[in-house]
Amino acid sequence: MSLELPTNLPDLLPFIAACVSVLYGLFAMFAPRLFLRAHGLETSEARRTGLAEVRGTIAGFPLGLGVALLTLGSYQTLIQMALGAAWLFVAFGRLVSILSDQGATLLNWTLFLFNLALAFLCLAPALGLVSA
Template identity: 45%
Template sequence: MGYAFPWPTSQGEWLAWSSAVVTLLMGLLLFLAPGLAFRILRLQVKPEKAAAIAEGRGRMAGFYLGVSLCCLLLGPQLFLYMALGFSWLFTAFGRLLSMMSDGANTPFNWASIVVELALAALPLAFAFGFVL
């Protein structure tokens, strides 16, 4: 039995696939260059807390890589894309809560929430049949 890379065939699949690719690229950046990724995300690691880099590589990159690779390698399975979309949706919701309660109402956070909502909408639109 051979394995073929499941290439997207419809517009909806392409949109969901694109969200998975962006998530994969973000995961690779966090995994391979966490210092650069932290600077982009405006996070700073204290020298006495070098284990924070492990959080970026492990917890953050591991999640991004795991979910996105499942979406990309296992084909257009709606539940996988639903998991990707809801993960990005809750990321945006968490950022919104932080903006409202933690005083993190900055232009960077507004731009980030727009990107996160777009990355959530693409796979969810495909998973729920809004785009075929």
């Protein structure tokens, strides 16, 4: 396991997505209240399980997959697909919320596009849509 810096565009795109995923995960892991506040949410002082959900689910998946993509070079294409699919389904969930929960806010649309961009960064090289 070692970190290999990208030397061409197909390697650079998922590398950027992995770095952003790790930063996103670290932010949610170590500053969950600030993370929630940035998304217009808050936890109840009486019930702190929301913080565990942020640290575990919201932080854990992008952090774990991002670190895996950065360090497990021999499985890179599979991990690119996994991270790309994860961000694609995050975007899909956000789109469902925008369309069915009256969630068409500027923040939701911005985060939807951000999620799609991260999915594209991983999936385009893995699917052969970007060449060196």
